[in-house]
Amino acid sequence: MLMDRYSLLQKIGIYIGIFIFLLFVLLPFIEMFRVSLRPLDHLMTADFTWWSNDFSFQAYRDMWVTVPLLGRYILNSIFIATAVTIMTMVVVVPAAYSYARLDFPFKSLSLGLFLAVNMFTGAVLLIPLYRVMRTLGLLNSYWAMIIPGVAFLIPTGIWLLRSYLEKIPKELEEAAYVDGASRMYTLRRVVLPLAVPGLIVVATSVFIGAYAQQFLFAITFNNQRELQPLPAGLFEFIGYQDVTWNQMMAAALTGVLPVMLFFLLLQKYLVAGLTAGAVKE
Amino acid sequence: MATLDLSHITKSFGTAQVLRDIDLAIKDKEFVVFVGPSGCGKSTLLRIVAGLEEATSGKIFIDGRDVSREPPVQRGIAMVFQSYALYPHLTVYENIAFPLRVQRLAEAEVRQKVTKAADILQLTDKLDLKPGQLSGGQRQRVAIGRSIVRNPKVFLFDEPLSNLDAALRGDMRVELSQLHGSLNATMIYVTHDQVEAMTMADRIVVLNAGKVEQFGTPMELYHHPATKFVAGFIGQPNMNLIPSTVKGTGSDGLTVELSGGHVMTIPVETKGVSAGAKVEVGIRPENVELGRGMDVKINVLERLGGVSITYGTLAGTRFCASLPGDAAIREGETIGLTMNPRDAHVFDAAGKVLRRTMAPALVA
Numbered sequence: 208m209l210m211d212r213y214s215l216l217q218k219i220g221i222y223i224g225i226f227i228f229l230l231f232v233l234l235p236f237i238e239m240f241r242v243s244l245r246p247l248d249h250l251m252t253a254d255f256t257w258w259s260n261d262f263s264f265q266a267y268r269d270m271w272v273t274v275p276l277l278g279r280y281i282l283n284s285i286f287i288a289t290a291v292t293i294m295t296m297v298v299v300v301p302a303a304y305s306y307a308r309l310d311f312p313f314k315s316l317s318l319g320l321f322l323a324v325n326m327f328t329g330a331v332l333l334i335p336l337y338r339v340m341r342t343l344g345l346l347n348s349y350w351a352m353i354i355p356g357v358a359f360l361i362p363t364g365i366w367l368l369r370s371y372l373e374k375i376p377k378e379l380e381e382a383a384y385v386d387g388a389s390r391m392y393t394l395r396r397v398v399l400p401l402a403v404p405g406l407i408v409v410a411t412s413v414f415i416g417a418y419a420q421q422f423l424f425a426i427t428f429n430n431q432r433e434l435q436p437l438p439a440g441l442f443e444f445i446g447y448q449d450v451t452w453n454q455m456m457a458a459a460l461t462g463v464l465p466v467m468l469f470f471l472l473l474q475k476y477l478v479a480g481l482t483a484g485a486v487k488e
Numbered sequence: 489m490a491t492l493d494l495s496h497i498t499k500s501f502g503t504a505q506v507l508r509d510i511d512l513a514i515k516d517k518e519f520v521v522f523v524g525p526s527g528c529g530k531s532t533l534l535r536i537v538a539g540l541e542e543a544t545s546g547k548i549f550i551d552g553r554d555v556s557r558e559p560p561v562q563r564g565i566a567m568v569f570q571s572y573a574l575y576p577h578l579t580v581y582e583n584i585a586f587p588l589r590v591q592r593l594a595e596a597e598v599r600q601k602v603t604k605a606a607d608i609l610q611l612t613d614k615l616d617l618k619p620g621q622l623s624g625g626q627r628q629r630v631a632i633g634r635s636i637v638r639n640p641k642v643f644l645f646d647e648p649l650s651n652l653d654a655a656l657r658g659d660m661r662v663e664l665s666q667l668h669g670s671l672n673a674t675m676i677y678v679t680h681d682q683v684e685a686m687t688m689a690d691r692i693v694v695l696n697a698g699k700v701e702q703f704g705t706p707m708e709l710y711h712h713p714a715t716k717f718v719a720g721f722i723g724q725p726n727m728n729l730i731p732s733t734v735k736g737t738g739s740d741g742l743t744v745e746l747s748g749g750h751v752m753t754i755p756v757e758t759k760g761v762s763a764g765a766k767v768e769v770g771i772r773p774e775n776v777e778l779g780r781g782m783d784v785k786i787n788v789l790e791r792l793g794g795v796s797i798t799y800g801t802l803a804g805t806r807f808c809a810s811l812p813g814d815a816a817i818r819e820g821e822t823i824g825l826t827m828n829p830r831d832a833h834v835f836d837a838a839g840k841v842l843r844r845t846m847a848p849a850l851v852a
Contacts (some may be wrong), residue, residue: 385540386587
């Protein structure tokens with residue numbers, strides 16, 4: 208379309224903007240990668256150089272020796288985030304549908320409360336949460352990291368998915384109702400298939416949220432080494448004598464890699480889901 | 489067999505009363521059209537019949553059985569929505585099969601019924617497509633297909649043709665009428681288009697502000713509109729309504745003086761009106777011809793070929809006339825028009841008609 212056309216100057220401006228933004232976001236990763244390649248003594252002594260002949264992938268081999276449970280930590284991270292995502296979605300889908308379609312007492316009040324809960328970060332509630340976990344006897348288990356994760360991610364999930372479900376034409380459900388379909392049948396056969404892009408967006412944001420927040424819950428509610436997720440496990444690179452920074456950076460990058468690949472594959476749906484407003488007939 | 493009776497239906501949304509005491513008896517196999525301006529409550533009434541909306545009070549009977557509290561599928565109705573409401577992720581086949589899947593019918597039976605419906609609606613070669621790949625008319629047919637597979641007693645249509653272009657609308661009108669003939673079912677059809685109402689209906693319900701203005705056959709509504717509203721709504725172009733004064737009454741009808749000074753005696757029942765009363769005389773554009781009597785100034789002239797429609801004023805009142813295609817008239821000039829008083833309608837101050845005594849016999 209004509210209105211989508213930009214002049215050369217506008218294009219240059221846009222690209223400069225994108226470049227600055229990406230630089231901000233990606234510079235830490237680039238620095239992580241550079242650090243992971245440098246020998247440790249080099250790190251402590253040498254002046255800043257962009258590239259040197261001493262660079263190698265040695266740290267990527269050594270890290271498994273320094274921290275023998277590293278593989279376990281990475282799998283724990285993925286496991287916890289996946290479990291949080293599945294449990295959150297199981298709760299969020301029916302809840303979001305109810306908020307999108309049904310009428311019940313205190314509907315907007317409870318929806319507002321969900322938003323209010325989101326304003327507290329997990330950190331504020333750590334002490335009370337710790338007591339809850341202790342009372343329930345869940346400390347030092349996977350549950351200690353999964354349950355708070357689910358609890359904190361449900362509100363955002365409901366808000367995101369509700370607005371998506373509201374865009375599905377109501378007449379489709381009315382037609383199904385006239386044809387004798389129950390609410391659950393309609394949800395399963397009509398609403399959810401149409402909401403797939405929205406479901407992927409919500410699941411992705413929940414997964415990323417779960418991945419990011421697990422550090423806090425892991426270091427407070429769990430001290431069993433075998434159950435720790437990667438962010439907590441990275442502490443083991445801090446020794447009594449020295450910190451093997453290069454290996455720590457290598458481990459961090461390795462841990463993020465599988466997740467990043469997964470999302471690259473999903474990207475197609477993500478973009479479609481974030482931009483798809485109306486459901487076409 | 490499927491009769492539909494509505495008994496004292498009212499509906500309020502909060503304080504707004506949308507439907508007031510609707511009482512209708514619809515016969516078996518009848519094609520009834522609900523027509524009225526937007527906001528008159530016709531769609532709400534249809535949704536109440538469908539079971540999508542609950543009436544505030546009143547009862548609905550299908551075949552004499554009270555279905556007011558039953559869900560749509562138990563009422564034995566099927567509905568075609570204005571937006572078609574096709575499931576975009578399912579094929580045409582699965583869209584049509586949807587009500588049968590809900591009933592968990594065996595695959596062979598589903599196939600047989602869907603094939604039959606597709607055959608009736610000429611969709612056989614489209615069964616594997618998704619709704620997005622179909623034209624508007626084809627989507628409309630799929631929606632109808634989905635409604636007929638279940639063999640409902642009553643079909644409900646909610647402005648089904650309003651999303652189609654004019655040419656296709658004409659074709660679909662004919663197709664729907666034929667479908668009504670071949671299915672032998674009771675059909676209720678909601679529209680705001682009086683042409684659809686006139687052409688398709690066995691009987692028309694004219695709704696205005698939540699009330700039934702009149703319920704009758706198309707020609708009954710045309711020749712004997714019960715109120716000024718019905719008179720203005722039925723017929724194209726709209727009926728002219730001329731403020732007039734009663735000069736006298738007699739056995740041959742009511743003598744009135746139209747604004748502009750033209751006097752005529754119209755054969756209507758004169759009960760309840762006397763000399764000096766203010767009335768409105770209704771004159772259909774197609775009932776006037778060039779002559780002497782009413783002086784009309786033409787503002788706009790539309791030559792359609794067969795007829796010429798003129799829009800003008802008669803003593804300050806808007807006046808439309810439908811004249812022969814090649815009538816020797818021009819925009820801006822004042823012409824003389826005459827008419828047979830038998831064709832005129834008279835409405836009293838409350839908008840009620842004085843029944844015509846010499847109207848043509850009604851054709852079926």
